[in-house]
Amino acid sequence: MRLRNAVIWLFAFGAMVLAGAASSSRWEHVPSKDHARANPLTGQNEAIEAGRTIYRDHCLQCHKVDGRGDGRKKPSLRSARVSGASDGDIEWFLRQGDLAHGMPSWSNLPEAQRWQLVAYLRSIQ
Template identity: 50%
Template sequence: MKGRRVLFLIPTVLIVVTPAFCAADGAWLNHVPAKDHGRKNPYEGRADAVAAGRIVFSDHCSKCHGENAQGTKKRPSLRSARVQQQATEGDLHWLLVNGNMARGMPSWAKLGDPQIWQVISYLRSLSQ
C-alpha cells in the first residue's frame, strides 16, 4: 500500500516542480566576472538618474517586466529580493549588457552605459 502511494506521488511531484525550474532562477549571477560584480553605479543617489531610468524602463522593459516592474505571466518581477538585494548594481549592469538570450532576456548594450546605469538607478529606487 505504502509503495503504491509513493509511485503515485512521483509524477505528481514532477508535474508541480518542473515549471519552477523553467522560471527565472538567478543562474545568470554565477556568470558575472568579479570585475563586473564590483562595478559601482556612477549615478548612485541621483534623483535625475531615477527619473531618466523610469523613461528607459517604460520604453524598453515594461512590455516584458510589467508597467511597474511587477513582472508578467512569463517574465520575472524586478521587485524581487534577487534584483533588489542579492545582485549588486554591477551584476545588473553585466546582465543588461550581455543579456540572457537563452532564457529570453535580450542584451541592452545598444542603449549605452548612461541609460543602462539610469535604468538600474530606477530599478533600485523601487525598494525604497
C-alpha cells in the same frame, strides 16, 4: 506501489531543487570585476528620472508598470533576487540579456543609460 510513490516523490523533489538552483544562479556567472562595480549614478534624481523614461521606452512592455512583471515568464524586477543583486550584476545582465529566455541584450545602449536603469530599478525596489 509504495516504491512507485517514492520514486514519483523523489522526481518531484529533484525537479523542485533544480528549479530553485536555476533561479538562484542568475548572478553566479557574473565576472567578479563586473559584480564589484558600483553604480556611479546611485541615488541621483536626474539619473532615476532618465532611467524611468528609458524603462518606459524599452522595458515596460515586458516587465510592466513599476517592474512588477506579468506574473508568468516576465519576472518582477522588485523581487529579492533582483534587489539582492549588486549594481554590477544587473548592469552586466542588461549587457548580456538572455535571448533564449526572452530577455533582449541592452549592450547597444550607452553604458550611462544602463546605470540610469539600475538607479531607477533601485528606486522602485
